[in-house]
Amino acid sequence: MIIAIPNKGRLSEPSLELLREAGIRVESSERKLIVPTNNQRINILFARARDIPHYVANGSADVGITGYDMVVESGEDVKVLLKLGFGKAKLVIAVPMNSDVKAVEDLDGKRIATEFKNIAKRYFKEKGLNVKIVEVSGACENAPYIGIADAILDLTSTGTTLRVNNLRVVEEVLETEAVLIANRNVVNEFEVKALVTSIQGVLNAKGMMYLMMNIPADILDEVKRIVPGLKGPTVMKVENGNMLAVHVVVHEDRLFEILEKLKKIGARDILIIPIQRLIY
Ligand SMILES: Nc1ncnc2c1ncn2[C@@H]1O[C@H](COP(=O)(O)OP(=O)(O)OP(=O)(O)O)[C@@H](O)[C@H]1O
Ligand SMILES: O=P(O)(O)OC[C@H]1O[C@H](OP(=O)(O)OP(=O)(O)O)[C@H](O)[C@@H]1O
Ligand SMILES: [Mg+2]
Structure with missing residues (x-):
């Protein structure tokens, strides 16, 4: 069984730690592409959180740990097996403090900067609002100040980044946390079930x-x-x-x-x- 986990970023260490607690230890410390574990039948594939839903859906990995936001954004058809209790954040629409925008409806005709272009497109389409999506790959909070967008769709957890950048939340779009996902063809395999039992046991014991x-x-x-x-x-x-x-x-x-x-x-x-x- 191949388990994909984030190689960097906020979800990387907590994912390794959770697997350790569930009895799966990564053997080599070098971040190679595929790394063996103490369990002969399990290998780890290190990948970007954003790519993991795709790798799990196409079978490059059997299961994976990534953010629920990444699963939704990818649009891939994977099975969410467990919520893992870390990486909790909200995907919100925010505007500068002094903006005229009071509600999402006021965003009609405006520009929205985001790393989540698919979620943004779907969201505004469902609301019947015509917006221009400006795709950025990070540090989204700058966008209103450099004049490339009127609002952002970005993650917030402690709220610090929004606060220090003088942004206020207009609407919450999605709640996210790290999830264990699986390729739909392997959900009933022994190893996948054993992994779920192990991780669930760790989560229950917290x-x-x-x-x-x-x-x-x-x-x-x-x-x-x-x-x-x-x-x-x-x-x-x-x-x-x-x-x-x-x-x-x-x-x-x-x-x-x-x-x-x-x-x-x-x-x-x-x-x-x-x-x-x-x-x-
Ligand atoms: N502020 C946050 N609080 C809690 N979880 C977060 C927060 N920001 C992001 N996450 C979760 O971590 C996942 C990965 O985010 P992270 O910032 O580690 O990588 P990234 O920004 O997508 O990738 P890159 O390293 O390429 O910039 C997100 O998809 C989300 O699920
Ligand atoms: O509410 P807070 O606790 O301040 O967290 C919110 C910030 O965290 C994430 O960015 P990250 O730190 O991952 O940087 P990135 O933009 O490079 O992904 C997110 O994109 C926000 O900018
Ligand atoms: Mg980030």
Whole structure:
């Protein structure tokens, strides 16, 4: 199986990291075209995020990681298998602060600079607006100031770039995040399914902790109220005395309040271990 992942840019490191967590490590550090992994049946194809939908659709790679925006822009017919939770951004239409444009409808007859010409064309066509698309390949925010466009269609996440360039959002067009995509002919293959299970297991486990503790048997009901767990806690008898060992999965965000409550009602020997994979 060949997995295409971005060779540069914002999605590159997080993609490698996610694969590492899912047990797939890239063997060679050189960024060759196709690189083997610790798994004999898996190779990595390093490519531009923008090209990955095409490579997956034509079978050069079986699966790939890229931005959902890139999938939509490419128009390729690939299967989106998983949302990956990183590379989150919004594709927005923005204009200079002092522009007269209040709503998208005011853009009729105007020029829009973007790296997303297909999405832009489709969007304005559906709205019945006649605009001129000015294609740029980056640093789109400059376009209104150098006089080549009246508005831009570009990605924003923290909003910093829009702010420092004195631009305001008129409309949100698309929400994007990194996705795992597959060629439609291979979605049912064992390796592809195994990859989905592995990555899903990693995503499910994010922030989840395995909590173990010893409790006096008579506080079990109270403990269950504090930590219900996935399907109720696992309860085991401790060999000596009237103690129980309780194991339960909790989200790390809840630990702050949970631990104090558990301690207060008599839980002790509390151990907390991060969970690497969680497959429901
Ligand atoms: N500000 C952002 N916040 C979060 N994700 C982003 C942001 N900008 C881009 N992305 C995501 O990362 C993907 C790749 O963007 P990136 O900037 O890394 O490469 P690029 O600009 O398309 O390529 P190039 O390196 O050729 O300029 C985008 O398609 C989008 O899905
Ligand atoms: O809301 P923010 O956090 O400021 O992010 C938005 C910026 O991020 C992306 O550019 P990138 O940094 O990838 O540079 P590029 O134009 O070279 O692709 C995007 O095109 C915006 O310019
Ligand atoms: Mg970019």
